Amino acid sequence: MSQTMIDVRNLTASYGSLTALNGVNLTVAKGEIFGLLGPNGAGKTTLLANVEGLHQPKQGEVHVGGISVQADAAAAKRQLGIQLQKTALLDDLTVAELVEVYAALYEVYLTSKEIDALLVRFDLVEKRNTLARRLSGGQQQRLALAVAIANDPQIVLLDEPTSALDPHARRAVWDVIRQLHDEGRTIVLTTHSMEEAEALCGRIAIIDRGEIVACDTPSALIANLKLNSMLKATVELPLEQVRTLPEVSNARYTGQHLEVETARPEVTLTALHELAARSGRSIRDVMLRQPNLEDVFLKLTGHALAESN
């Protein structure tokens, strides 16, 4: 059985009268990339803040690397590498100075060679003498990740590591995260992008209104809910006839596009072609969309992830 690196038990956290987390239970195993997926305000950052020792829970316990965060916050913090939602560094320092300082805060003292070796991995070595505040958004995010692992932690917590980045910079950060994972580190990241969660995470907890509503691998989350695929096509056919086709659970028109929910798209598509031929119509622009985490989120919470952000 793999080693548990993060263990959250019955965690309830609040800000004044507002309950941000309600009885959350969670374990993360060594070497996982674990995603916390949910809309803004769902409780993702509060959950991380409790793991990081930045927030005192109202109830419950958090252990990182076997150490209780509540009993010995300093020792627990030594296990962690952290990147907060806002890139918040001492930005009047140069890139190399920042890495040196943040490592030293963990009593890890890096030589100039070690700092450069770290910066090479994050494609920042040419910026080593540049002030952090003069870096681009993508470079700052990569620097925040370099700083997060300057103390060589086995557990890395990343709070929305790619928010506000352009697609190119986002993919560069994904590569860095995969690299950290390949080194055997345990990574927990929060995101409200299902694309990011699907691309990076081995397991995902879907969090909504302070509660974890599901937790599994992305494929298992989709499979367990037996969600249908969506067949889209441009064709004019009576909806009542489409709804009687085999495996169809629902059908509707969005503008000129027919949208058909089906458990077995290949069977339904054949039947749809036959129906069109009988009606003297032709089908154009056929598209198939497999169920994804957005559908899972919608099914589990009753509202769309994108709408909530």
Add this chain to the structure above:
Amino acid sequence: MKRFLILTKAMTLMHLRNGYVLFWNFAFPVLLMFIYGAIMSQFMDYMTPGVIVLNALSFGLVSSSTMMLEMREKSVLRRLQATPLPAGHLVGSYLLVNIIIGILQSTLIIGTGALLYKVPVSAASLLLAYPMILAGLLAFMALGGIISGAVAKSGAASAIGMTVYFSLMFISDMIFPLDMLPGWLQNVVPYLPAYPVTQLVRSAMLNASLDANWMSHLLLLVAYGAGAMLVAAKLFRWEPKA
């Protein structure tokens, strides 16, 4: 210790790379000496200690907490809180850098006074004046710490700090002699924090000795400093107010 030294070096570099810090702490005090020198050059012996205390007061109440407030607003303090760094190391390192800046600022003023306006300076007067300047700086910085802990935004802290600064500047015998004030105010001012510093620094610089009331001045200053430090520590926040 190595961690503290690396952090202190980082804090020093951050201050030295900040244009606001450089202008208000190093250029402005010298500029102020030029202005006072141009207006009343024959009184610069008396004015120079006043300018030292005046700058120490603005530094303590406003400038010294500016960077800490900025770090809090930008969530830099929260990021530091996520590391195992003890809060005492952060505050200690920040204080040390600010004390050095405050002392350098006073040295610039003394140097300008001595070089340009022939203000008499002796080893004996400096040996007495610097500890008094240091005591004043600590008390003023602690009062500034109360302001920055109590308010949500750096703009508000600046506004409150400047209001207190200007009020104390005019009445604490720094620039305008105490006997120019109305009688009732003359009775109140000796109990305010800037007055004892002015008396201690001025007597040290002018006479190379402390005046007859130095003990009560110093006790009052220590009381202000210690009390304000306790309150500032209580109000210290890693995060901006919600």
